Amino acid sequence: MESAxxxxxxxxxxxxxxxxxxxxxxxxxxxxxxxxxLALFILMGLYLMIAIGARLVGDNRxxxxxxxxxxGLFLSSALAAxxxxxxxxxxxxxxxxxxxxxxxxxxxxxxxxxxLGKFFATxxxxxxxxxxxxxxxxxxxxxxxxxxGQDLLMFxxxxxxxxxxxxxxxxxxxxxxxxxxxxxxxxxxSLLYFAGDPIFNIVRSMTRDxxxxxxxxxxxxxxxxFSKLTLLQRFTDGAPALGLGEFLGLxxxxxxxxxxxxxxxxxxxxxxxx
Amino acid sequence: MDFISSLVSRIESLFRTPWGVCGVLAVYLLIPILxxxxxxxxxTPVLGYSSEAQSSRNTSAVSRLFxxxxxxxxxxxxxxxxRYIHSGVGYQAHITEKDLTGEDDGTDSGxxxxxxxxxxxxxxxxxxxxxxxxxxxxxxxxxxxTHQKGVELLPWFRLMTLVNPHRIRGYRIGAFLLMSSGEExxxxxxxxxxxxxxxxxPKNHELQFMMVRTYQHEISQNRAKIEGWTxxxxxxxxxxxxxxxQKAIEFGAVVRPEAGWKGKGRPxxxxxxxxxxxxxxxxxxxxxxxxxxxxxxxxxxxxxxxTDPIIESEIQELREKLGKDI
Numbered sequence: 001m002e003s004a005x006x007x008x009x010x011x012x013x014x015x016x017x018x019x020x021x022x023x024x025x026x027x028x029x030x031x032x033x034x035x036x037x038l039a040l041f042i043l044m045g046l047y048l049m050i051a052i053g054a055r056l057v058g059d060n061r062x063x064x065x066x067x068x069x070x071x072g073l074f075l076s077s078a079l080a081a082x083x084x085x086x087x088x089x090x091x092x093x094x095x096x097x098x099x100x101x102x103x104x105x106x107x108x109x110x111x112x113x114x115x116l117g118k119f120f121a122t123x124x125x126x127x128x129x130x131x132x133x134x135x136x137x138x139x140x141x142x143x144x145x146x147x148x149g150q151d152l153l154m155f156x157x158x159x160x161x162x163x164x165x166x167x168x169x170x171x172x173x174x175x176x177x178x179x180x181x182x183x184x185x186x187x188x189x190s191l192l193y194f195a196g197d198p199i200f201n202i203v204r205s206m207t208r209d210x211x212x213x214x215x216x217x218x219x220x221x222x223x224x225x226f227s228k229l230t231l232l233q234r235f236t237d238g239a240p241a242l243g244l245g246e247f248l249g250l251x252x253x254x255x256x257x258x259x260x261x262x263x264x265x266x267x268x269x270x271x272x273x274x
Numbered sequence: 275m276d277f278i279s280s281l282v283s284r285i286e287s288l289f290r291t292p293w294g295v296c297g298v299l300a301v302y303l304l305i306p307i308l309x310x311x312x313x314x315x316x317x318t319p320v321l322g323y324s325s326e327a328q329s330s331r332n333t334s335a336v337s338r339l340f341x342x343x344x345x346x347x348x349x350x351x352x353x354x355x356x357r358y359i360h361s362g363v364g365y366q367a368h369i370t371e372k373d374l375t376g377e378d379d380g381t382d383s384g385x386x387x388x389x390x391x392x393x394x395x396x397x398x399x400x401x402x403x404x405x406x407x408x409x410x411x412x413x414x415x416x417x418x419x420t421h422q423k424g425v426e427l428l429p430w431f432r433l434m435t436l437v438n439p440h441r442i443r444g445y446r447i448g449a450f451l452l453m454s455s456g457e458e459x460x461x462x463x464x465x466x467x468x469x470x471x472x473x474x475x476p477k478n479h480e481l482q483f484m485m486v487r488t489y490q491h492e493i494s495q496n497r498a499k500i501e502g503w504t505x506x507x508x509x510x511x512x513x514x515x516x517x518x519x520q521k522a523i524e525f526g527a528v529v530r531p532e533a534g535w536k537g538k539g540r541p542x543x544x545x546x547x548x549x550x551x552x553x554x555x556x557x558x559x560x561x562x563x564x565x566x567x568x569x570x571x572x573x574x575x576x577x578x579x580x581t582d583p584i585i586e587s588e589i590q591e592l593r594e595k596l597g598k599d600i
Contacts, residue, residue: 020279066321112286116279149321197315198437205436221306231314238320246312253308259278260302263285270286 019109023117024124031087031125040079044133047075051140065144070236072137076130077162077232081193084126084166088173089185091118092269112266119170119262126166134159149238157247158231164254165229169193171261172224178268197227224257316440316475318529318544425455435471442480443543445471449484453491461495464488479526482518483547486554489515509562516558522551527579534580549582556588565592 031037051068095101104114138145146152169189176185191199200220207213228250231242242250288294391412397403406412431448434441445468452464465488471481489511496503496511526548534548535541552575559568569592576585 018276018279062321110283112283113279116282147321201439202436205439218306221309222302224305225309228309228312228314234314234317236321237317239317242314246314249308249312250314253305253312256301256304259281259285260298262282263298264289266282266286267289 019113020116023114024120027118027121069141073232076133080126080130083129084170085173088122088170089177089182092177093182111269115266115269122170123167151241153241154235157242158235161229168254168258171258175261175265193226229254439474446484477525479522480547482522483551485518486515512558512562519551519554553584
């Protein structure tokens with residue numbers, strides 16, 4: 001039986017997009033076809049159902065709204081991160097496993113274009129989820145947004161940094177998936193994203209007084225801390241916006257490793273025997 | 275897109291030569307530098323952290339449902355510790371007629387009193403109830419509560435500050451327990467704990483206030499224990515404590531709202547710490563014999579941060595002592 005599933009749009013011959021964008025478009029279509037991603041929408045739908053229910057019964061107390069807004073924004077960013085991670089960690093290994101990488105590499109494309117294309121598509125998917133879910137959350141609480149004490153500039157800054165966090169997440173997952181099995185990549189990167197800070201703090205505190213404590217501290221500092229880039233909680237807590245210097249510093253904090261990891265992933269992929 | 279593509283292409287080409295790798299590493303070194311200098315997680319929450327806000331939020335079914343998800347590891351530890359310290363058992367308050375009339379002679383057992391975790395005779399859940407009573411802090415209301423020392427909680431406070439080095443309450447309460455533990459090195463350990471907190475939260479006024487309290491505690495302890503302890507012996511301790519009090523005022527003044535922190539719970543703790551340091555600064559200056567400065571500081575505090583009965587009485591006393599017009 002013919003289903004009304006989304007059919008990939010054939011790439012037009014006149015299409016002037018570069019190879020990375022063509023690869024990205026193919027990956028994007030693939031992402032849209034996968035049913036498991038619908039689970040994320042179902043989760044967000046559950047939240048929205050309860051949130052809209054709360055609005056309808058008139059639970060508009062500031063404290064409740066602040067918490068619900070926080071939950072909605074947290075879910076948006078967390079689900080976007082999960083989607084990005086699952087997609088980025090699985091793209092190259094599954095292409096190699098399914099042997100679909102060979103026809104792709106037989107085309108006149110650089111290997112780095114393949115990496116970049118997959119990166120762009122993954123980030124776009126993450127941003128799409130983040131954007132849509134955030135918009136739905138904001139629409140639910142639109143009459144009370146931003147609440148007294150919350151700084152709209154902080155929200156904008158937090159959103160920009162969240163975008164950078166998603167890009168960084170995608171680049172780390174892509175890089176690791178070239179060398180490490182998919183499941184290990186997902187586990188390690190999700191730990192880094194969701195629980196990196198507490199883990200680093202514990203390790204730092206345990207080793208502080210040892211003679212190599214400073215070395216470990218320095219080593220841990222070299223690993224990007226996602227908690228510095230995921231600041232939506234800071235907005236809902238009513239903290240003031242970041243200074244321009246701090247904000248730009250955090251942008252660099254996320255963008256430098258993203259570009260370095262992408263470059264390294266391209267380099268490793270160029271040299272990889274397939 | 276083309277820009278990013280060419281940028282990544284250039285970075286990729288850098289990995290081909292040792293000098294290129296060195297260049298990439300040099301740029302990457304910005305990460306630890308930026309990471310150490312910028313800490314966006316170090317802020318004082320403004321919304322929803324007072325006890326009133328928490329109570330109001332907890333009456334909302336929707337918020338309670340979602341609030342469960344929000345509880346972080348550190349919060350779980352704090353809640354667990356609070357439950358443990360406040361009598362160990364989740365007893366619901368029960369006041370009998372005897373309590374009210376003062377006829378309670380202490381012989382009446384608590385049999386029949388309600389507890390948050392049901393008693394076996396009142397529990398329809400069978401083995402699930404038994405399991406809960408075994409693994410949760412529960413004891414029968416028929417027996418008197420055995421009070422334990424707060425130091426038993428210290429590992430929890432240690433762990434919660436390891437997980438979240440910005441958890442000021444963890445440092446505060448942990449240091450207080452250490453300080454009042456009665457152990458010989460309790461005071462020293464309390465100070466080390468607060469120092470760690472200050473290192474992680476260098477601009478926090480509450481930790482400076484806790485430091486002041488350790489010095490005040492030491493002074494009181496020395497007066498009681500050391501024979502021949504004189505006011506002169508106190509001077510170095512007073513000077514150090516004064517420095518911490520002044521730092522607390524300096525840091526607190528930057529973040530304090532104009533009308534002060536309002537509300538029970540955290541806001542109240544923050545305001546109390548700030549006000550405490552304003553008072554301590556005046557006390558210490560007086561004990562160091564700097565009455566003129568103490569009066570100036572008291573008047574400055576009154577004008578800048580509002581007044582309270584302690585500051586008023588200090589101003590009055592100092593004016594009388596110095597012979598200045600009221």
